[in-house]
Each structure stands twice: as structure tokens, then as C-alpha cells.
Amino acid sequence: MRHMAVLPVVLLLLGCLTPKGSAQEAVAAADLQYEIDVRLEEDGRTIQADLVVRWTNTGKAPTSELHWHVYNNAWSGPQSLWLQEARRHGDQSQPKVVGDTQVEQVRLLTQGEDQPLDWNYQSQPGAPLDRTVAITPLPRSVAPGETVQVALRFTAALPQAFRRSGWGPHGYLHAVQWYPKLGVFEQLDGNWQWNCEPYRYLTEFYADFATYEVRLTVPERYRDHLVATGSFLGEGPQDNADGTVTYETFAEQVHDYAWTVDSNALLMEREFHAENYRDEQQEALMARALGKTEEEVRPSSTRMILLIQPEHEGLADRYFDAVGKALYYYGLWYGSYPYPTISCVDPANDARQTGGMEYPRLITGGARLGRLATTMSPEGVTVHELGHQFWYGLVGNDEFRHAWLDEGFNTYSTARVLEAGWPPELETWSVFGREVAGRLPMTLPSYGEGELRSVLDLTRWESPDLRWVPALSYELRHRHDLERLFAELPPITAFPRVEKMRVTDNRRVMDHDWTEPLQKPTMDLLNSSMRRVNAYRRPALTLETMGRLMGEERWARVLYRYHQTWRFRHPQPQDFLDILLAEAQGAEVIGTEERVAIDWQSFWKHAYLDNDRLGFSVHHLRNVPAPAAEDGSARFTVYAGIRRVSDFAVPVPIRITWDDGSSTTHVWDAKTWTWDQRFADAPMRAVRLDIDPERLLMLEDDWLDNSLQLDGDDRISWDMGIQVMLWAQQVLQYYGGAG
């Protein structure tokens, strides 16, 4: 294995490790190297490995321990913290076949030493038998700048596909978090210490950037059916006498290493060239924002690899298109993807739980047969996971504490890529295993088991609660796709084309509880619903609001600078705020009558530190006839009133539309609770009052109270009412014939 240590140097000299244009973006070489010799057993699920890690203490304090993540032990049984927390959150799922990592040998190899070390699993509060964090006491401290080398021998049995990792029974293996991995030695709460949290239900991962040299020895059946974080070295795999093949792989500046084999899947490759995906408007925007030419902001090339299920072969073009567009837009907005390859895995049907995840240089998507192209499957998930190459893969935040720094930024970016790259996604209904566009105006309520009233819609009969008679339950009718087709006649009763506008669609988070502020560490949040709110859509809406308020050019600069400054590093929320304050100073909300500067410290306080929701509402719009003008024309005094209904104060534009269709836009700084204006001697009536007509404030709680139109148009009411009436009529007629 030692000979592999010289490989990076050689390959760097040959210039074949990083694509053109990426070298200048790598800000620091890793101080961490992993060499791993892996052997996948014939069963396709057990891994034997020898691992050598060289770690240099880049901190400012010594340490006499090494802390390791052993994530795979989360699946070793109900005693793990992950599974205990899952049960606490109401999730009873368990791996069908457990996973487990056994570390058989730990040795210190520094400076000619070769001595055994202890391997102590750290018990966790509430889960004393958890084995997802291990500590290796060292015989002496490792001073700042000093390097320590440790060798491990371990066996990892991966679980049957469960929550991101594992195998399928028919030749698929997604090997992630399969090896003991060092935590991050960094300053936490003012002290230098290991940041190595156990694997918890609400969190994902955190690790240091490293160089990986990994030899993967797999059974012959996996030849040409393997993708990995690392690039393959040499002409091809090496054949071994025992009927196995060995791939030598190498990756640098990545904080994790994943690989996937599937003896049934197809392997395809294509080259990504930005020229094939050009968006001139966005290129011009980035060029203006960064003071560069369009040529300079265009992303560099890379190789796209797809491991896809044979029955999804027809979706290959869509997978590649999604990866390509994502590489283009993310590269354009945040800087080129710096690695030579990106691999995308379409998981096996029996291992779908491994889909929709991101690892450095390797992502998993997910698709189903029979979906309309406009349902954005697999595009949606592929773009999102590819986006994590940039947010988390390159800007490597601590997901235990600040998951929003990757999920939030990535949810924000995903929506923008999908809007820029595809027509809107359509809502669908399903029939004969196919998705058809349309949305029913309402759905019949579904009653849970034990609810007597479920007999009302002829779906279920429950026996009354008689103590001496066993409870009986009959399912009278099963509502399935075909019955729904006949009962509800969706070709007629459905709204024919309901478009999901991805950016706006993030407002669905408004339906949820925002009990906890964004600043609260992710791992300590109340439940998974709160995690979804605080890590994904809420920060995405916050970023969207920031961007709209400050204008696209300035915002593009903020994101680019933040990304480039923290590429291959571990940012904290304060680091983003620092760049925001530096780049966004002077941003104003501009109306036709006034302009008001935005106080970003205040915005941050409301949006991030406190738990404020943002809300304005129209209070009144009145026209009072005034004495006629000298020429006899009518005059009005117009009264307009707006209320701020929450603590979140941010400048807001207000538009008044006049009788002749013209409008004036005012800006209110919202420092008081109300905006009450009188416009004397107006030559015509005001007919409409809109708060934030351009929808800058995506965090606004309720858009329905943001407008007031005198002489309102009831077209929408009629459309809604008729559609619902028609639907109810058909349902009644269908069930009228039943029984």
C-alpha cells in the first residue's frame, strides 16, 4: 500500500487529477490522508479492510486522543443512539438485516513506532451501548503541526438497504460510512477539541477534507459495475488469481469516500461541457457581478458517470441532463466543480432507501417508471444531490449543528436551477401505473382505523367497542387508482395544469410549526419535522428574501464570495453573516417615491437569531370625494393603511394602482407598526393596494392579506366553485351507484 502514497504527486505532475481551471480554486492541501485496502467478500455485503490514516494536527492545542466516527454501527441493533432516537420520534423502522463494524486491530505507526492502541467506544447519554464514536488514546500528545499515523484492521458488514446505506438482495451494494473516519479537531465553544458527534437521528455527517487512496478488490461480477468517489487509476482493474478484480482509486480534497457496485446495472459515461448548457442571461449576470468575462465565469468540463438500472435505461438522458444542468448552473454561480468525475447512482428497486443522498463526487438519485417527464423525477432529486457537491461537498459545514448551511443553501439553489433549466413541474394523478397531469380540487377525507364514521363513505366498517366481542373491521372498498378514475373523473374534474413553481413552492414550509429558531443546533431540534423546516425550506426562503431585497447582481456576488472563501473549509453561520455584511452594504429597497436602506444586522436578528415570522396586512383603502378642481374635474382624497403584524421589521414596497391603470410605489421602512397615508387632491380613485407587489418578501406569512382590490373580480371564486361542484357531483353519482 505504501507505494500509493507517491501517486498523488505523480498524478498532479501529470496534471490529470483536477480538471482545467480548478487548481486555483483549491485553497489548501489536506492535512489528512487515508490509505485503505478494501476487499468485498463474495456475499457482496461484507467488507474486510486495512486502513492507514495520517493526521496532522492543524489546531492550536495538542491532543492525546483520536476520535473516530463508526457510523455503520448505528445499524448494529436497537441499542444504537440513532435507532433509539428514531423510536423516540415515532419511527419504528429497523434494518431487516443489521450492519456492524468490528475493529480488530489498532496500531500506532508514527516515526518507526509500531504499538497497539486501545479502541474504546464512547457511551452516549441515553444510549450507553452506542458504538458510533470510538476514542483511541495515544501514548503521547500530538502537538500542533505534528503528524500521527495509525493503522486499523476492520470488518464492516453493511445492513440491508436502510437509511442511506446498505445492500439489495440482488447484487447491489451502496457502501457509505463503511470505514472508521476521524472527527474534526477544531475550536468548539472556545476550546480546541474533537468535534465527533455520534450518529443521530436528525443529523448527517461532518468530517475533514482528506486525500484518499483506496484499493477496491471486488468479485469479478462487479467488473465495470462500480463507481466510487475516487478516480480509477491505470488502464483498468487488475485481475487477481482468486477470481476478484482490484481497482486502484484516488481522490483528494474530499471529506468522505463512498462506492457502489451493482452487478445488474449499466455503466454509462458522458463528458460535461458548459457549451452544451449555456444560459446567456445568467452568464452575463455573473460576469457583471464578478467583474469577469462570460468566458471566465463559464464552468469547466468534467466527466459524468451514471450507474443505472436496466429497466431505467430510458431515463439515462434525463439523468445526464439533470447532472449536466446542475453542474452548469452551480458551477456558474459558485465556481466550477473541481473534480475530474461525478458519479450518479440510480439505486436498485430493492434498495431504494439508499437513494437521494450525496457523497463527495458520488450521488444517488431515484426514479420510478411511468412518470411524466414534467414530474421532474429523476431530475429534482438529481439536481438537489448534485448541488450538495457544492454545499457540503465543497463548503463543508458541520451538519450536526448547522445543517441549514448546506441543506438550506442547496434547497435554495436547487429551486433556482430547476426553474432556470426546465419548464414548471406539473401536479399529477396516477392511473394504470402512470402519472397524468392534473389536480383534483379536493380529496375525500380518509378516516383512520377505528373511526366509526368511515362507514359513511362506504370504505370501512368497524364493530362497536363491545368488551366481550373481539373488535372486527371490514374494509368495504379499497380506494385505488382505477376506482378513483371512475369515481372522480379526473380528466374532467381536475384542474388540468397545475404548475409547481419551485422557488415559490418552498413556501409550503409556512404550513408548519416554526417553534425553534434557525440558530438552534440541528441535532437538538424537537423532531424531524422541525429539522425539515429549519434545515431546508425556511432557510431557503430566507436566502430567497435576502436575494430579492438586495438585487440579483449583489446577491450573486455574496453567494459566490461566500462559497469561494469557504471552499474546502468548515464555515460557521457567522462566516456567512460577515460576507453578507461586507458585500450587501448599501442595498436599498427602491420605490418610485422613496428608497430605504436595508439593515442586515436587524434582518439577521429577526430571521436567524430570533424566531420571528414576517407579516404585513392591508388595513384599508378608501376614496373620499374632494372639491372638484378648477377645470371641473373630480378630485379625491385617498386613504391607504398597512399594518405590520409581526416583530420582523424590514423595508417593504407598497403599490397603489389608480383608476387609469397607472401606479405609484412607496417604500415603508416598517420601523413603526402602521403605515397610514393620506393622498390629497388625487385626480382619480385608487383601485388597488398591494404590499410587496413583486414578492420580494418570500418569508411573508400570508400573501392573501397583502392586497386589497376595490370592485374585486370574482373569477377565481367561480372557477374554484364550479370545479369543486363538478367533482362532488361525479363522486356522488359514482357512489350513488355503489352498494
Added chain:
Amino acid sequence: MSEQNPHNTLVVDAFPVDDQKPLMPFGGEDTPGRLPGAPSFLGGALLLTLSRPRVLLFLLLPLLLLPLVVALPVFLGAEPLAPLQANPGGTEIDLPEIAPSWVFREWTRAMPETLPAAAASLPPLLLFMSLFNLVITGGWMGLAVSRRREHSLRSFLGHGGRAFFPFLRTWFLGLPLFAFVTWICWGTPAEWFFGLFLPEGDPALGASESTGRWLEILRQLIYLNALFKLELWLDLARASLTIGERRSALLAMVRSFWLFVRNPWGLYGLGLCGFGLELLWIAGAEAIRQVLDAPLWPMLLILPFGRIVMRGMRYAALARFAASRAV
């Protein structure tokens, strides 16, 4: 016109009375040894329903009034949506043809109680309609097998009212049958069948996604077919009750099952043709609307009217069919 002397009454719309012969389809001739097919029964029944406009108008009423329970709150609740005429960015919203999903979301958020309450009001109406349909079935069947040519709504309701309780017993007998069919398709037998093709019978554990998909489609087709036959069987039992003016629902079920076994293709064809015509009406009306680019509201009248006629036609045809076989 005295009731005491009916022979003096000039009856102009009565069928020829011959109690010894089975009833034939409307206008059909008694050809010994050969019974007419489904189109003949359906055609005659269609004429029967169309020639009773008062009944049709009456049956239209509940379909115009009951859905208002759901639609009115929605109509009133959609008022705040009026100012939302444009997407963020300015493109105009073109409801109902093209709608952004966020409009629905904002609306749902603004009416957290009204919309679920409106939807929840529908199940009791479903049950009511299912029971009211027994009156409708009895009405059409009664008119179809009546020896007198009756046109009045009163006769229709009279037949329906008399048939309600016997029919209700078949309705109750139908419940365990529905449960049984559902159990076959989604319970242990289906699990066993799926288990022949998939590990643990679970599509999520199958090596191939297609296997699970096709099995699911097959299951739905079988279930739909079973429901169809079950409905046909129940209607046939009701026809049997009507023809013989009998009271025992259980015996009617047995008799109609026997009739089904003896005439499977005739009955199946009759049912399929009836449903097919109804589907044709629905699809045709929608196709014409789309070609003419007409608004949606006329469908509120056209669809239910057509479906009422088709349903009446099916019941009447089935009654005549059963009567023609009930030798």
C-alpha cells in the same frame, strides 16, 4: 273512468297483458327459441327513460343541490383569492386552465378549517346517495316491468318506495360481499399471490420495479372487474325482487346468482354496454366541450343528466332481461 268499471276505461299506454309469457324487451317480438341481445334491451330501456322527463328532472335535482354543500363554502372561501391574479414576477394566472400550485397552498392555509369541513361533509352525502339509489333502482325497475305504461313521477316514487326495504336488505347483504372482494384483492390471498412473484410480496423488495407495477395494475383490474360483477349481481337480485314482487333478499340473491350462472355473457354484455355508453357520454361531452373551447359550467347539467339517463337505462334493461329469463 270509474274505478269500479275499469273495462270502460280507455287505456292507451298499456303493454299487452299476457301473464303466461315472459316479458320481452321493449318493442321486441316474441320469437320462440331466440332471445334478443343486450342492444335491444338497452335501446328499449333508453326510450323508456327518455320518455319520462319529469322523473329525469326530479333525479337531476339532488345532483344539483347536494354538491352545493361542498361547493358553496369553497366558492365563498375563494373570495380572498381575487387579488391574486399574477405570479411572483408578473405572469398572469389563467385559472382554471393553468394554475400555480402556490395559489392552492395559500388558499388552503387561509382556510384551515373550511376546506376540510367541506370535504368531510361529502361522506354522509355519499351514504345518502347510495341509499337513495335504492329508490331510484326500484323506480326504474318497477316502471320497466309494469304492465301499465306509467309516466308520472308519482308512479316512479311509488315503485321505488315499495322496493326500498327489500332492496335495503340486498344492500346490507352486499356489504360483506364488498368486504370479501376487497379482502381477496388486498388481504391474505393477494399477499400470497404477490408472494409468488416478489420477496415477502412486497414490490419494494423485488429485483424489478416492473414486476410490482404490473402486479399492481393486474390487482386493480381484477378488483374493478369483481366490483362490476358484484354490482350486477346485486342489481339482478333487485330485479328478481321486483319481477316476482317477492320479499326475501337472500332468496333473490340465490336466484339471481343462478340466473347469472346461466346467462353470464348476456348479463355481462348488458352491463358492459350500459357502462360503456355512460363512459361514452362522459368522454364525448368533455371532448365536445374541449373542441368548442366551452366553459365548464354546462357540464354541471350535461354530465349528470346523461348519467341519470344511462343509469335508468341499465336498471330498466336489467329488469326486462331478468323478466325475459324468468320463465
